[in-house]
Amino acid sequence: xGLARSLLIKAISLFAVLMIVMGIIVVILGFSGYxxxxxxxxxxxxxxxxxxxxxxxxxxxxRAQMIADYETTLTEAYGLNVPWWxxxxxxxxxxxxxxxxxxxxxxxxxxxKNINAIxxxxxxxxxxxxxxxxVISVIIGLFVGIKAATVPGSILDRVTSYFSAxxxxxxxxxxxxxxxxxxAVMLRWFPTGLMYSAPPPEDPLMRxxxxxxxxxxxxxxLTLGLSxxxxxxxxxxVLNTAQEDFVSVARAKGLPENIVRRRYVxxxxxxxxxxxxxxxxxxxxxxxxxxxTVFRWPGMGLLYYxxxxxxxxxxxxxxxxxxxxxxxVARFVLExxxxxxDPRVRY
Amino acid sequence: xxxxxxxYETLRGxxxxxxxxxxxxxxxxxxxxxxxxxxxxxxxxxCIMRLLPDNIHTFTGRILFxxxxxxDMTDSEIRSQIRWREVSMVFQxxxxxxxxxxxxxxxxxxxxxxxDKVQKDEARERGVARMRQTGLPAEAYRMYPHxxxxxxxxxxxxxxxLIMSPKLVILDEPTSALDVSVQAQIMNLLKDLKxxxxxxxxxxxxxxxxxSDLCDRFAVMYAGRVVETGEAEQVxxxxxxxxxxxxxxxxPRLRSDVTPEFIPGAxxxxxxPPPGCRFHPRCPYVMDICSKREPEMFPTGDGQYAHCWLRxxxxx
Numbered sequence: 001x002g003l004a005r006s007l008l009i010k011a012i013s014l015f016a017v018l019m020i021v022m023g024i025i026v027v028i029l030g031f032s033g034y035x036x037x038x039x040x041x042x043x044x045x046x047x048x049x050x051x052x053x054x055x056x057x058x059x060x061x062x063r064a065q066m067i068a069d070y071e072t073t074l075t076e077a078y079g080l081n082v083p084w085w086x087x088x089x090x091x092x093x094x095x096x097x098x099x100x101x102x103x104x105x106x107x108x109x110x111x112x113k114n115i116n117a118i119x120x121x122x123x124x125x126x127x128x129x130x131x132x133x134x135v136i137s138v139i140i141g142l143f144v145g146i147k148a149a150t151v152p153g154s155i156l157d158r159v160t161s162y163f164s165a166x167x168x169x170x171x172x173x174x175x176x177x178x179x180x181x182x183x184a185v186m187l188r189w190f191p192t193g194l195m196y197s198a199p200p201p202e203d204p205l206m207r208x209x210x211x212x213x214x215x216x217x218x219x220x221x222l223t224l225g226l227s228x229x230x231x232x233x234x235x236x237x238v239l240n241t242a243q244e245d246f247v248s249v250a251r252a253k254g255l256p257e258n259i260v261r262r263r264y265v266x267x268x269x270x271x272x273x274x275x276x277x278x279x280x281x282x283x284x285x286x287x288x289x290x291x292x293t294v295f296r297w298p299g300m301g302l303l304y305y306x307x308x309x310x311x312x313x314x315x316x317x318x319x320x321x322x323x324x325x326x327x328x329v330a331r332f333v334l335e336x337x338x339x340x341x342d343p344r345v346r347y
Numbered sequence: 348x349x350x351x352x353x354x355y356e357t358l359r360g361x362x363x364x365x366x367x368x369x370x371x372x373x374x375x376x377x378x379x380x381x382x383x384x385x386x387x388x389x390x391x392x393x394c395i396m397r398l399l400p401d402n403i404h405t406f407t408g409r410i411l412f413x414x415x416x417x418x419d420m421t422d423s424e425i426r427s428q429i430r431w432r433e434v435s436m437v438f439q440x441x442x443x444x445x446x447x448x449x450x451x452x453x454x455x456x457x458x459x460x461x462x463d464k465v466q467k468d469e470a471r472e473r474g475v476a477r478m479r480q481t482g483l484p485a486e487a488y489r490m491y492p493h494x495x496x497x498x499x500x501x502x503x504x505x506x507x508x509l510i511m512s513p514k515l516v517i518l519d520e521p522t523s524a525l526d527v528s529v530q531a532q533i534m535n536l537l538k539d540l541k542x543x544x545x546x547x548x549x550x551x552x553x554x555x556x557x558x559s560d561l562c563d564r565f566a567v568m569y570a571g572r573v574v575e576t577g578e579a580e581q582v583x584x585x586x587x588x589x590x591x592x593x594x595x596x597x598x599p600r601l602r603s604d605v606t607p608e609f610i611p612g613a614x615x616x617x618x619x620p621p622p623g624c625r626f627h628p629r630c631p632y633v634m635d636i637c638s639k640r641e642p643e644m645f646p647t648g649d650g651q652y653a654h655c656w657l658r659x660x661x662x663x
Contacts, residue, residue, distance in 0.1 A: 245443035245444050246444055246445055246446045249438055251430075253430065253457060253458045254427060254431040254462055255461055267448055341448070342448055343447070344447060344448075344491070
């Protein structure tokens with residue numbers, strides 16, 4: 001009973017986080033006048049297009065009247081006749097009901113301006129790139145981190161510690177640029193960017209291999225930049241747990257070393273490690289903006305980057321909402337997993 | 348155990364944590380090891396179970412347990428034949444001795460299940476029996492450590508130490524983290540267990556009053572060495588080593604005007620201990636020979652020995 005209640009409270013507070021984030025974005029865009037300018041630009045653009053589309057020979061007065069009417073209709077449709085905060089409730093409501101609206105400039109491959117369609121099209125690309133890079137980094141991190149923590153001070157431990165520090169310090173987009181320079185431009189082993197060759201191969205298998213070939217450099221750069229962080233986090237958590245008194249007690253009990261490691265070290269270290277993994281995976285959905293941009297990879301990160309530069313308000317709001325939603329869901333999943341893994345978290 | 352030495356490797360050089368220690372725990376008796384912090388009490392006890400850290404410089408001597416030489420056994424023999432089966436231990440810092448994510452009952456019977464492959468139901472029966480013996484309700488079997496009070500946790504740990512019916516239990520400051528009334532309950536429990544189970548105990552403490560309550564014999568340690576041993580009564584009434592004398596004088600007494608004395612100076616640096624008797628820089632009766640030659644354990648009568656030149660000369 002207490003469990004269901006505490007999870008419910010968690011769910012409500014996470015939903016509040018989502019609302020607050022939405023509120024902040026919309027308020028910033030509205031308060032700074034960004035939203036008004038954007039909408040005015042759209043109205044002007046569409047009115048001009050309408051004026052051009054009017055048949056030749058219309059009387060100038062009638063023509064001016066029709067254009068003015070059209071402009072008023074548009075202004076009302078976009079809610080420009082009320083101040084920005086007047087548009088706020090309907091906007092938040094639309095986004096919450098997952099109707100993200102139309103993009104201004106971005107398009108899906110089929111030419112649709114529907115933001116849902118655009119995001120759904122980009123999401124798999126990001127998952128393919130960033131999520132697989134994170135999964136690889138996490139696997140390397142857990143494996144090497146645990147190994148290094150087994151014999152602290154060993155050669156492996158020292159080498160991985162140096163590697164982690166270097167990996168931590170190098171930004172992934174910078175690694176990406178170096179990769180492009182050396183492996184793509186100088187050695188010509190890999191393409192410099194994009195997702196497919198032009199034209200893409202027809203055969204599905206060849207097409208898949210073509211994508212992998214294009215993904216190799218960005219995944220490599222991300223893995224190099226991220227695995228160090230996971231190695232170090234894993235090593236620290238496992239090492240701290242291994243120094244707990246109950247681990248010595250387990251050894252004194254005559255338990256074999258593999259049971260001591262499994263039940264007394266890794267089992268106890270699991271919740272914090274899991275936090276890193278889940279939050280990393282949730283973060284991966286938002287894409288790595290700079291890495292995707294460097295490699296011109298058509299994922300969420302590049303979409304975000306372009307939306308900011310083309311002032312595509314709908315996309316910015318929609319993507320930010322999506323990222324927050326994924327994060328909030330991940331947090332909730334974590335809460336549930338924690339209850340399963342750590343008996344102390346049963347409130 | 349005789350002539351056991353354990354030196355730790357440090358950046359400054361080897362630390363002589365345990366130096367030529369001789370100690371005997373007779374069957375069914377409790378021996379109290381007392382001394383200041385850092386004098387090697389805990390290090391002595393981990394030698395017996397060979398729970399050594401990685402930074403070992405030297406580990407020599409002989410440890411005879413029930414007719415078997417432990418120093419000749421391999422690590423895996425120690426693990427499978429000695430630890431918990433023959434010698435179990437209640438650790439210092441009881442609050443952290445239990446795994447927070449495993450039910451206490453499972454932790455109690457874990458050695459039975461893993462080492463002896465006892466079936467789950469039988470293990471539970473034996474676990475609950477041990478829990479009853481240590482004054483725990485059977486319901487506690489399914490609880491997690493964080494659901495128990497400090498005193499209950501300590502009872503769990505004692506039940507855990509008894510689960511394999513070992514011959515010797517090492518108690519390393521088993522009550523120092525508990526408040527006084529709980530401490531008294533645990534001490535009474537230990538006394539009962541010693542009587543019922545005919546257990547041998549090695550009781551490590553800096554609290555002389557507690558130790559005298561439980562133990563038949565005393566071993567006083569100073570700077571990695573045993574400086575005095577003997578029957579508890581003898582050592583308390585008639586200490587033969589100046590350090591024991593000073594240690595007893597430093598204990599506050601109820602309803603007495605005697606001001607507790609402190610021992611001037613600090614324990615020596617064990618990387619570079621003083622030559623001869625290690626206590627001589629702090630000793631009120633220091634003589635010429637003390638800083639030149641190390642004394643032997645001189646008998647002072649009735650099984651009492653003191654590591655001091657006041658109690659013997661070069662000829663014994």
